[in-house]
Amino acid sequence: MSAAGRARRGAREVFFGWWIVLGGIGIQILTSGLMNQAYGAYVVTLQAQFGWSKTAFSIAYALQQVESGLLGPVQGWMLDRFGPRLVMRIGIMLLGGGFMLFSQINSLPMFYVAFLIMAVGMSMAGFVSLTTTLINWFERKRGTALGIMQTGGAVGGLLVPVVAWSLTTYGWRATAFGSGVAVITLGLPLVQLMRHRPEDYGLLPDGVKPAHLGEWPPPGGESIISTSAIDRIDFTVREAVRTGAFWFLSIGHGLALFIVGA
Template sequence: MKVFHGWRMVGAGGGLQFLQAMLLQQAFGAYVAVLSEERGWSKTALSGAAAMQSAESALLGPVLGWVVDRFGPRAMIRAGVVAFGCGFMLLSRIDSIAGFYMAVAVIAVGTSLSGYFPINVAVIRWFARKRARALSAMNLGMAMGGLFVPVVAWSLLANGWRFTAFASGVAAIVIGWPLAGIFRSRPEDHGETVDGVPPAPAPAVGEAPAAPPQREFTAREALRTRAFWLLGLGHGFALLVVTAVNVHAISHMKEGLGYSVAQAALVITVLTGAQLGGVALGWLIGDRYDKRYLSAGCMLAHGLALLLLTYGHHTTMVVAFAVLHGAAWGLRGPLMQAIRADYFGRNAIGMILGLSTLIIAIGQVAGPLVAGVLVDLTGNYRAGFTVLALTAASGSLLFLLARKP
């Protein structure tokens, strides 16, 4: 039986997200903890690199959106895989904070070209009725990558950060290159149809027409809607917590709560298990219930979870943080792209998502920086994490107000 190629792309995208989550996104905090202790670099300096990565992705977003709309995703994703791997190899050779920033900049180019944005655009074009389900399935890769963060943490301690970074770069290229080759542009260009189902027959004479097709917005038209800006700000507010946790959670648990790096990595594993549960929940309900309400509920969960981590002097509170944050992240993540495709259509979705990254970057940049600056000023993460948690929770209102144009 022939498998719809859209599902093959979902699998390939899940594999790429697995690699990037395992090696970078959820492991970056472990690098921060190790490099801060070994090299004596400040949290502000190290988290600044994460902020730079997010800013770089935002600046590239509109350009990448135009490119993927015009030329398709495969060549872009292959180039990104190579840049991602080479960035890690460069990281293994650094001896200064400037070198660290240079390596992270190359890695950031790689993630921009082969990461969350281009593979989501590619998959969105192949699905309509099962869009949230497909994006949720693909995000299983990101969640499962977090399960292997303890492996990266163990390697950092047992083999050193230089060996771990170089081996990560090799693995990224060897595994990522064939996965990138699976991606295609639009189903219509390859003799297939959206969702892999045959097109509906034309109505007979005198028969009531089928439901009208979805309106396809241009990027300029989308920019003129209130929903575009509200969704972008809401997504950015969510990433205040996500990026701050990715960069600083392990350091907070190590320095503020007395955990070892290995113990903190196990908490991230629990978080990832909950993220898998959230993704599975999105698979079940993402296409059945209003995505605005689901997203608003997840924002409240993000805020509460970060407060539990901030003041989590009991193990139960830290575990509750991991479960709540992970589940909210897993459920909300795929909805961010699905709701935009529901609102604005498929034709210009690359450019629309690319322009959205300029707004989303507010959260990606501010989350790690606010936490990093305030911990250097106050000596702990309580002030920074509290501010971020309350701001993220207030973002639930943005999603409630973001009605379909």
């Protein structure tokens, strides 16, 4: 059965958007548990082996924050142009490959290169891509969907003791390489659940039933259902940057991230 067929069948059973939420939880668990929250465990191990200072590791974290800010606009364009699956596939491969490269490092510059690749991969496969996708699939239930999806980041913390145990038992190189394998083998199937917009599959946000309930395709042979029944205000990039709300939200969110990151 085609992807569109599976999505339409899901509309008659469980709204397909909730499967996307489930996939997002899994991806958040992987990215948060194996990289973000496990970073401290790697720092202790690498300090013991290479003698690098805490400042050196702080630089790597700072590079991740800079990368996230610079990648954001490009990633947003890619998501609009190519959809989440392609962007997130690339992200998963970069994150997994970055872990594998990380397992082979022998110098600080090589560590920075591997960490930057991992950071780019995590950005492309992580929060921004997932949030953008869910915003397309939910309107009235958007807050609920986003809140449920973000629980994956918290649940990912349960992987940290596993990573710490593996570091002690098998060493950091084997643990990093195994993390890369896990990211790719588990992440790629989860990415397959991602879909760009519900309208592409004859669905409406939140699983709202179309006027031609029970008929497929609807009279007239339309393959995409209009969302005129749902109020929506869209802006182009040029229109958005001319609004005060855009800058208030951007500056406020940026300051919040600055404080949290510090």
